[in-house]
Amino acid sequence: MATADPAPAAPQTLIGSVQRAMRLLEAVATHDEGAPAKQLAREAGVALPTAYHLLRTLAHEGYLRKEKGVFMFGDAAERLSSSGAQQNRRGMITDALRHWRDTIGVPVYFAIYRDGEIEIVAIADTPASPAVEEWADFRETGHAHAIGQCLLSQLGEEARRDHLDRYPARSITPYSVRDDRTLLRKLRTVGRMEPVIERQEYALGTVCAAFPLTIGSAAAALAISLPSHQAGKLLPAVRQLQDEIGSLVGTLAFSISI
Numbered sequence: 001m002a003t004a005d006p007a008p009a010a011p012q013t014l015i016g017s018v019q020r021a022m023r024l025l026e027a028v029a030t031h032d033e034g035a036p037a038k039q040l041a042r043e044a045g046v047a048l049p050t051a052y053h054l055l056r057t058l059a060h061e062g063y064l065r066k067e068k069g070v071f072m073f074g075d076a077a078e079r080l081s082s083s084g085a086q087q088n089r090r091g092m093i094t095d096a097l098r099h100w101r102d103t104i105g106v107p108v109y110f111a112i113y114r115d116g117e118i119e120i121v122a123i124a125d126t127p128a129s130p131a132v133e134e135w136a137d138f139r140e141t142g143h144a145h146a147i148g149q150c151l152l153s154q155l156g157e158e159a160r161r162d163h164l165d166r167y168p169a170r171s172i173t174p175y176s177v178r179d180d181r182t183l184l185r186k187l188r189t190v191g192r193m194e195p196v197i198e199r200q201e202y203a204l205g206t207v208c209a210a211f212p213l214t215i216g217s218a219a220a221a222l223a224i225s226l227p228s229h230q231a232g233k234l235l236p237a238v239r240q241l242q243d244e245i246g247s248l249v250g251t252l253a254f255s256i257s258i
Contacts, residue, residue, distance in 0.1 A: 019045045021054045025063065027076070034070030068149040097124035100244055104223045106237050109210075114217035115152040116163065118142045132203050132225050136172055143169035143183045144203035146178045146195075147223045150210035152183075154188040154219035160184065175200040195238045200228055207231045209238040213245075 009095035023044035028035065030043070041051035055071055058064040097108045107125035111118060118139045125131040132145075142148020142163070152160055161180075170176070170185045177183045190196055195211040202208070207230075210223035224241060226234050 017054065020044065020050060021058060021245055024051060024054055024058070028064065028071055028073060031070075034067065034072035034190065036070050040071060060218070073116065093122045094124065097122055100222075101125065101129075103244060104224070104237050104240050105129065106226055108241070109147060109221075109223040109225075111147045111151060111210075111221050116159075116166070118148050118151055120147070132206050132208065140167045140203060141172060142167060143180075144172050144198070146198040146208035146210040147221055149183075149187065149190075149198060150196040150212055150221040151219045152221070153187045153196060154212050154221075160187065160252065172202065173200055173204055177201070195235070195242075197234065199231065204228075207234050209234050211238060211242055 001142040019132065024040055024046060027040045035043075037051055037055055038048060039123040040046075040055065041048045044051065046054070055064060055066075059066055059071070059074065064071045064077070065074040093110060097110060100108045107129055109123050109131065110121045112121055113119070120138055123131045136144075138145065138148065142152055152163060155163070164180045164183070169178065169180045171178045175231045177186065193212060195209045197209050198208070199207045206225055207227050207228050208223060208225040210221045213220040213222060222241060222245070224234070224237055226237070
């Protein structure tokens with residue numbers, strides 16, 4: 001015997017004033033030079049007295065500003081727009097890394113050197129092939145991992161020494177470089193666009209490779225990691241990644257402005 005479909009759930013309570021405010025903001029967005037309250041009220045389908053009240057409130061909160069009788073977006077709305085664009089760019093970067101992760105079957109990392117610091121922008125991994133655990137701050141241990149070494153190799157001598165003055169090289173595993181002099185000597189041997197390989201210098205049981213990316217004047221790098229018992233796959237995998245990037249490297253350029 002067929003049973004009746006369950007009754008639809010009661011609609012959630014909606015806040016009408018919020019809806020009207022959003023319609024006013026949408027109306028403002030259609031006017032590059034702003035628009036007066038009467039026009040915005042008409043386009044948003046909001047009663048004029050209510051529109052005046054909401055527009056004043058939005059201006060007080062910084063989402064709108066009034067100049068010469070017209071309303072246009074304020075700083076708060078522009079910050080929201082900037083944040084949304086930033087999220088979109090990060091999403092594009094993550095999608096690119098996931099593509100390479102799935103194609104090559106290894107964790108993939110993207111990093112940049114910005115304002116004197118190593119910054120891991122995005123990582124794509126899987127439960128079966130997890131990324132290296134950040135057990136020691138990546139920013140402070142650039143001398144010990146492939147990402148940091150690759151980024152530092154792209155800097156000028158003065159910038160490298162400035163970094164090491166703040167974060168001196170130290171041994172964090174038995175395989176790490178032990179001092180700044182040894183590290184600088186290693187960095188000088190890195191060939192242009194050649195991958196930097198490190199074996200258990202940052203984390204025991206892990207090998208990593210990173211190679212530089214040419215993105216404007218910024219130092220950037222893509223990297224992969226593998227368990228040390230798969231070290232033989234490291235160089236072929238990073239070479240495959242270098243071959244894979246092609247036009248997708250343009251996606252990563254967005255992160256420089258994040």
